[in-house]
Amino acid sequence: MKLKSTLALNMAKGFLVTAAIIIGEENKILIARRAASKHLAGYWEFPGGKVEKNEKEEDCLRRELMEELGINVSVINFFMLNHHQYKEKNITLKSYFCKVEEPENFCLNDHDKIEWVKVENLLDYQLAPADIPIAKALNERNSI
Ligand SMILES: Nc1nc2c([nH]c(=O)n2[C@@H]2O[C@H](COP(=O)(O)OP(=O)(O)OP(=O)(O)O)[C@@H](O)[C@H]2O)c(=O)[nH]1
Numbered sequence: 511m512k513l514k515s516t517l518a519l520n521m522a523k524g525f526l527v528t529a530a531i532i533i534g535e536e537n538k539i540l541i542a543r544r545a546a547s548k549h550l551a552g553y554w555e556f557p558g559g560k561v562e563k564n565e566k567e568e569d570c571l572r573r574e575l576m577e578e579l580g581i582n583v584s585v586i587n588f589f590m591l592n593h594h595q596y597k598e599k600n601i602t603l604k605s606y607f608c609k610v611e612e613p614e615n616f617c618l619n620d621h622d623k624i625e626w627v628k629v630e631n632l633l634d635y636q637l638a639p640a641d642i643p644i645a646k647a648l649n650e651r652n653s654i
Contacts, residue, residue: 524600528570529556529644530608531589538626539648540610541635542579545622549598553638556605557621567604575608579624580617583608590647594640603640 532540541554559574561567568585575583586607593602616624627635632645 522595522597522599524602526561526567527558527601527603527640528561528567528574529558529603529605529641530571530575530583530585531556531605531644531648532583532608532610534610534626536628538628539632541625541627541632541637542618542621543623544638545618545620548620549596550638552636554625554635555638555641556644558605567606571606571608578620580615580619582611584611590644592640592643596639601640603644605644 530540534540540557542557543554544550544552546552557575557578558571559578561570565573571585572583575581586609589605589607591602591604593600618624625635629645629648632648633642637645
């Protein structure tokens, strides 16, 4: 049984995923809660998604943010890369600082809630496990 679950872990699928750290007024950061029926339903995340074949990461962010939240973002710069192994999948998560272009009309297609949160309060939310290192790294910076 143990060997079987170890094998399952090693064979878990791997995905490259982008995450947008969107900075808004008062330097608050946008987080979104994954809707029911999704992987990690109820967890908060930095919006983004899986990079498609031959897609640039910046293009993936712009596409996902438009699909998921109906917003136009511009990508400012890369922040960090981290790997996380879930039971059913491995992800390489690449986060980028982004900014929302006007007008900010959010619609929630994949999430059931969004919030603008101060960096020091990010860890008060039930973040997707892969996002905790990002929240910690943001907290360790002097400014965002
Ligand atoms: N977008 C995003 N996904 C994250 C974050 N943290 C994290 O663990 N993930 C995981 O990375 C994967 C991202 O894929 P997604 O958002 O495109 O995928 P999804 O679950 O909607 O799946 P689908 O493509 O089958 O519809 C999900 O399994 C999600 O749980 C994050 O901060 N942002």
